[in-house]
Amino acid sequence: MTSPGSDAILSRLMGLHPKVIDLVLTRVETLLAALGHPERRLPRVIHVAGTNGKGSTQAMIRAGLEAGGDRVHAYTSPHLARFHERIRLAGELIPEPMLADLLEECEAANAGQPITFFEITTCAAFLAFSRVPADWTLLEVGLGGRLDATNVVDQPALTVITPVSIDHQQYLGETLAEIAGEKAGILKRGVRCVVGPQEEDGLAVIEAKAARLGAPLFVHGQHWHVAEDRGRMIYQDETGLLDLPLPNLPGPHQIQNAGAAVAALRLLGRDAAACEAAVSRAEWPARMQRLRRGPLAETAPGIELWLDGGHNPAGGQAVAATLARLPARETHLICGMLNTKDVKGYMRPLAAQAARLWAVSIPDEPNTLPAEATRDAALAVGLAAEAAPSVAAALARIVDQAPQARVLICGSLYLAGQILRDNG
Template sequence: MNYAEVLDWLYAQLPMFQRTGPVRYRIDLEKTRALCAALGHPEAGLKVVHIAGTNGKGSVSHAVAKALQSRGLQVGLYTSPHLVDPRERIRIQGEWIPQAAFVSFVVDHMAIWEELQPSFFELMFTMALTAFRDAEVDIVVLETGMGGRLDSTNIFPAPRVTAITSIGLDHQQFLGPDLRSIAREKAGILKEGIPCVVGILPPEARSVVLEQSMRLGVEVYDGMPDPTEVEGPNWLARNRAVARCILSLIADGDPASDEAVLQAGPAAWGLRGRWHREGEHVLLDCAHNVEGLNATGEALARMGRPLRLVFGTVADKDVAEALQCLPPAVEHHWCAADVPRAMAVQTLSDLAVAAGRKGHAHSSVPEAVLSALEARQGDELVVVLGSVFTVGEALTALNA
């Protein structure tokens, strides 16, 4: 099997929550542990930094990994979901896992997949652990997939540091109906005696995290703000604060070197799809829940440029609530990504009209992006928002 054939097999055979939704989601650690045992315990001996949060965990993970790499460490980074290529999830020294290694891992362990029937996330996570073990990395930065307590990444009894970047309303059908419930799930990554860094949390969520920390004897640290005022979105400053504190708790660092990496920003960290610029007139952002869209909406408003929005979301999102977070636009270009979870474009268009936002419905994300670019005038900024899938397909179209 070649790489394309392996991907086809994975998408056809393995449950993948990101593409198909709740029916494919499993809240369980036993399957991950069984897979690790079958693969010879690739997790054994790995030193990890474990990062959870409703928003910001991807940014913080990338920033911390890049800073540790700049210290001269061999660093593994595991994140999810991917934008375009599943190999994005597994990086060593900032480089994606090679296609040949990806194919070999899947093909060589077919008997295990057939016996244990893992989810896509579980297979990818154990692939990452195996790659990190084989590369003999010095440290691994792990981003949780969803929640924390029962997330597959939560199998390490003693990480170097844990972190909770933010807590907001998202995935309530799995994590609970309110902020306290969600906080309880995120706080499930805290481990006895292991320091935890927290971002700015709502009071009711913070109290839950502190309760758990007291039970486990965990020292809780707040993020360390930028030493001087820096331009950019507020959410980026908040994420830098968490990353800065994480790095301060990992010995043998040069604060000046760490700071240079943090100030370099998402593109330098290797983070795509978050406040992602494609030239002067296109911006892409994966914000998709209210907390994330509010932060992005505020940053867009401060730019003071007329906006032309390309927007596509998934079927379980509240469109009116999402659009309320965003500043007015010159025009809207509605679309649906090519995944089963996507909200049908006509449904999106109808809900947007009901919310007071008119626009044009397009048959695909690439068509919506092309239409927005062709219609753009003067200083208008084309902004692509709404879901990871929308941004991923837009990036593919822009770089074709």
């Protein structure tokens, strides 16, 4: 459990939230100025945006840099089990006393002005990164890119845009081109950008923005290529070919994420050993994570239990592709989702991979989709489904009906976080 110190402050900071969420940089820029501009004193920054895969890609870049002895700060969101996961200082999660002190410092400097939770906690992360020596700072965009609170660094060392797909339309736009334009907002004049696999419309927007800024692009399918071949990952760019192990993060979609990480490391001049470490040593929980211990696993000894936090249509496709690659086994889904997501779009690709979906509400989450609505969405895409009062209750019913099944708990990072807190 997190100590009461940071918990209490984080709870207070939630109360500063503006009545309407408008994506602007003015609030975070004002607070950073009051704090003495820590964003200008960060170790070299690698800025990562995208709809899917940015967290995994960042984790692989970090593994590659750390394998060479570099000290790496990393900022990610949301957290799963506790807030401290968002801020990693030179390889370690931020300690509680430091986090509490930084949050209080930001709270005092903000002086009660409206500011989002993400904005003020991002400022706290920048303060931490500016005060602890390191070689690199990895920043994962929270939402979009152009107006994201992380997008205040004028001259990063490198930017990365992972695959862009439809998500968060209420903030980023209804079309793929509009959303890609927001992601491309992290491009900076003269700064190289690694671009992962993209739809044609999205890539066109990214390329046009890069041309206006003179930002050199390193694009999948043009400047670098990656594929699986006979149980290995083959990466190639203009400097040569790398024969690497498959990523230790499960799923065929992780090959393209690993390719983007390797491309980034190659642009930074890292060797083959760093690239191999990136794909073989990265850790990123709740992305097709096998759960082997904890109370849930203990109640279902014959069940093969997995956890994933993907929650949009592209995430559903990635999960479905991963399940299709696993050895044949009756598969059940325990699914809880937010009411802001394209639920049918997420479930549609999963229908062919699962025997049944057990719908649950996400406990203590105000934006949860009711279990009955999640069940109805599954039925609408041809997936047999029932509602259950909890994950534990759903798992118990699966054990009764199919005691040797594969079970994937899925649909939301908020649900995944609760599972890891209670059963990690």
